[in-house]
Structures are given as C-alpha cells and as structure tokens.
Amino acid sequence: MAINPMEQFAVKPIVPLHIGHYDVSFTNQSLWMCIVVGAVSLFMALAVRQRSVVPGRVQSMAEISYEFVATMIGTAAGEDGLVFFPFVFTLFMFVLFSNFLGLLPGAYTVTSQICVTFGLAAFVIAMVIVTGFIKHGIGFLKLFVPHAPWYILWLLVPIEFISFATRPISLSVRLFANMLAGHTLLKVFASFVILLGGAGGVLSLLSVAPFFLIVAITALELLVAALQAYVFAILTCIYLNEALHLHGHH
Amino acid sequence: MTAEAAATTAGTEQPSGAGFPPFKTESFPSQIFWLVVTMTFLFVVLWRYAGPRIRATLTERRALVQQELAAAQENRRKAEQATVAYETPLFEARERAKRLNTQVREQAAEEARKAEAEAEASAERATREAEERLARVRSEAKTHIANAARDAAMEIVERLTGERISEAEAAAAVRSLQGA
Numbered sequence: 001m002a003i004n005p006m007e008q009f010a011v012k013p014i015v016p017l018h019i020g021h022y023d024v025s026f027t028n029q030s031l032w033m034c035i036v037v038g039a040v041s042l043f044m045a046l047a048v049r050q051r052s053v054v055p056g057r058v059q060s061m062a063e064i065s066y067e068f069v070a071t072m073i074g075t076a077a078g079e080d081g082l083v084f085f086p087f088v089f090t091l092f093m094f095v096l097f098s099n100f101l102g103l104l105p106g107a108y109t110v111t112s113q114i115c116v117t118f119g120l121a122a123f124v125i126a127m128v129i130v131t132g133f134i135k136h137g138i139g140f141l142k143l144f145v146p147h148a149p150w151y152i153l154w155l156l157v158p159i160e161f162i163s164f165a166t167r168p169i170s171l172s173v174r175l176f177a178n179m180l181a182g183h184t185l186l187k188v189f190a191s192f193v194i195l196l197g198g199a200g201g202v203l204s205l206l207s208v209a210p211f212f213l214i215v216a217i218t219a220l221e222l223l224v225a226a227l228q229a230y231v232f233a234i235l236t237c238i239y240l241n242e243a244l245h246l247h248g249h250h
Numbered sequence: 251m252t253a254e255a256a257a258t259t260a261g262t263e264q265p266s267g268a269g270f271p272p273f274k275t276e277s278f279p280s281q282i283f284w285l286v287v288t289m290t291f292l293f294v295v296l297w298r299y300a301g302p303r304i305r306a307t308l309t310e311r312r313a314l315v316q317q318e319l320a321a322a323q324e325n326r327r328k329a330e331q332a333t334v335a336y337e338t339p340l341f342e343a344r345e346r347a348k349r350l351n352t353q354v355r356e357q358a359a360e361e362a363r364k365a366e367a368e369a370e371a372s373a374e375r376a377t378r379e380a381e382e383r384l385a386r387v388r389s390e391a392k393t394h395i396a397n398a399a400r401d402a403a404m405e406i407v408e409r410l411t412g413e414r415i416s417e418a419e420a421a422a423a424v425r426s427l428q429g430a
Contacts, residue, residue: 030284180272
C-alpha cells in the first residue's frame with residue numbers, strides 16, 4: 001500500500017532528550033500536547049480578560065464549559081465531589097481540545113495514543129483509590145461487596161473486583177480506540193481520493209465520492225470528539241462518586 | 251468494540267508492535283513525561299488562574315441578578331402600595347358620596363312627606379272652616395228671613411186690621427208657618 005494509514009500515529013523525535021537512561025525526547029506528540037495545553041490556556045486567558053457581566057463569545061464559551069463540568073460533577077458525584085473540579089475540568093478540557101485539534105488536517109491527535117489515555121485513566125483510578133481510602137479507610141473495600149444475600153456474594157465480589165480492576169483499561173481504550181478508528185478511517189478515505197485522482201480518466205472523477213465521505217466522517221468525528229471527552233469526564237465523576245459515597249447514595 | 255478488536259488484532263499481527271505506532275513501547279517514557287509536564291501546567295492554569303476568575307465572574311453575575319431581582323421585587327411592592335394608597339381615598343370618597351346621596355334622598359322624601367301632610371291638614375282645616383261659615387251664614391240667613399217674615403207679618407196684620415200684634419206672636423206665627 002502506497003499510503004500507510006497508521007503512519008499518522010507515529011511518534012517522531014524532534015529534540016532528543018534523556019533523563020537518566022530514559023528517552024524523554026521532545027517529539028511531534030509532545031509538541032501537540034504543548035499546542036493543546038497552550039490552546040486551552042489561551043482560550044481561558046482570553047475568556048477571563050474582560051470578565052464582563054454580559055459575556056462576549058469567548059467568555060461565554062469558557063463559562064459554559066466551566067458550568068457544564070461543575071454541573072456534571074454536582075449531579076454525578078454530589079456537592080462534595082466539587083473539590084475535584086480543577087482536576088476534572090483539566091481532564092475534560094485537555095481531552096476535548098486534543099480531540100478537536102486532532103481533526104485539523106496535518107495535526108497530531110494526542111488522545112490516539114494508548115499510552116496517553118492509559119496514563120490519564122490510571123491517574124483517575126489511582127485518585128479514586130486514594131480518595132476512597134482517605135474517606136472511608138479500610139471500609140472502602142465494601143465497594144466490592146454489593147447489597148445482596150450472602151450466598152451469592154462469593155460470586156459477586158470477584159465480579160465487582162474484576163470490573164473495578166478493568167476500569168483503567170476500559171476508560172483508556174474507549175477514548176484511544178475511538179480516536180484511532182476515526183483518524184484511520186479519515187486517512188484511508190483520503191488515500192482513496194489520492195489514488196483515484198492519480199489513476200486518470202473516469203476514476204479521477206470518481207475520487208469526488210470518497211472526498212464527500214471524508215467531509216461527512218469529519219462531521220461525525222466532531223461529534224465523537226466532544227462525546228468522548230464528555231464520556232471520559234463523566235466516568236471520572238462516577239468513579240469519584242463511588243470513592244466518596246461507596247454505593248452511590250449522595 | 252470493533253475498534254478495540256482492530257487495535258488488538260493490529261497489535262498481535264506485529265508482535266513487537268513494529269508497524270503499529272501506538273504500541274511502540276520505546277516512545278512511552280517520552281509520552282508519559284510530556285503528558286505529566288503539560289497536564290501539570292494546564293492543571294495549574296485552570297486551578298489557580300482561570301477557574302477562580304470564571305467562578306468569581308459567575309458569582310458576581312449571580313449576585314447582580316439576585317440584586318436586580320430583589321430591586322424589581324421591591325419596586326413592584328412599592329407600586330402596589332402606591333396603587334392602594336391612590337385607590338383607598340378614591341374608594342372612600344365614592345362611598346361617602348353614595349352615603350350622602352342616600353341621605354339627601356331620604357331627607358328630601360321626608361320633607362316632601364311632611365309638606366304633603368301639612369298641605370293636607372291645612373286643606374282640611376280650610377274646608378272645615380268654610381263649612382262652618384256656610385252653616386253660620388245659612389242659619390243667619392234663616393234668622394234674617396224669619397225676622398223679615400215676622401216684621402212683614404206684623405205690618406200686614408197692622409194694615410189689614412189696624413191692630414198691632416206683638417213681635418213674639420208674629421214670630422210664633424211665622425215659626426208655625428215655617429214648620430208647616
């Protein structure tokens with residue numbers, strides 16, 4: 001195949017860098033993480049510049065995202081979950097901007113790397129565990145014991161434990177796979193456009209079809225980008241709720 | 251999860267992850283390192299800079315809206331009070347006018363009744379007086395006629411007989427003729 005759709009996910013060093021015997025080179029992916037973080041910071045800086053009572057467009061967008069995340073935490077994790085607001089807000093904005101900026105042609109999608117999504121998910125779960133033990137002490141382990149008759153608990157407890165243990169995997173793979181699949185699809189159809197276009201004759205005219213498909217898929221990917229950021233954030237809230245209130249009564 | 255399956259298949263096809271960039275473990279330290287760096291930066295920006303400012307703006311706006319709403323409520327209350335203050339004297343005046351109206355009408359009716367009674371009484375009195383006078387005049391006339399008849403009788407008797415009869419005899423004769 002002339003065009004490898006996986007090539008877009010390759011991590012290429014820009015500035016080689018080593019700490020100890022670890023290779024922490026500044027790569028194209030690091031660059032895009034910086035761009036994402038820079039874009040969010042710029043967006044926020046513009047939004048809070050005026051702080052008017054009647055907000056402008058940028059301020060309004062920032063306030064909507066702020067209230068969106070605050071409401072999400074409030075409903076999913078309760079009022080005491082709001083201490084995690086800066087963290088969940090950071091996660092949401094980072095994932096949202098990564099997903100959106102990744103859709104720009106030539107851009108690198110940070111969240112299409114399992115390493116990144118797993119890193120985020122593992123941090124979320126670690127925080128859930130730490131919060132749970134701080135809040136409930138050893139009683140946090142009751143999370144694995146649902147309200148059920150004792151004779152089925154021997155079956156339910158392992159199930160609960162496995163479902164908890166697989167959370168970082170499901171949380172990270174969901175985001176990673178969605179981003180990866182979407183961008184692979186875009187690249188495959190984009191290569192069709194080029195291959196057909198270069199084939200000459202009637203086939204060149206046919207290249208219009210995959211082009212329109214790309215437009216349609218891009219629209220769909222915009223939805224997926226926002227949706228996956230939301231899913232990642234709301235699941236974080238739900239997991240935090242369990243850490244705070246064990247069996248979900250807040 | 252087909253995408254997940256595809257990802258795993260792609261991973262197993264190239265055991266070392268050679269052709270599938272997301273599974274190339276040699277870039278993992280760099281990815282984690284820069285993820286931590288950038289996320290920490292973003293966390294600090296949102297936590298210390300943007301978050302408090304947006305929250306302050308939202309709180310300010312909420313307070314302002316609350317304040318304006320309270321002011322509007324107060325104004326409404328005042329307006330209602332003013333309406334009451336305006337309408338109460340109007341109502342009272344109307345009531346008083348109504349009361350006066352009834353009073354005057356009643357008074358007028360009473361006066362009319364009194365005048366009527368008086369008029370009736372005076373008419374009755376006049377009638378009675380007229381009747382009395384009539385009776386008196388009639389009896390006087392009778393007396394006059396009787397006297398005249400008596401004198402005439404005396405004159406006639408004197409002319410015819412040349413005798414003078416007394417007034418009493420003449421009167422008795424007249425009375426006896428009157429009675430006949």
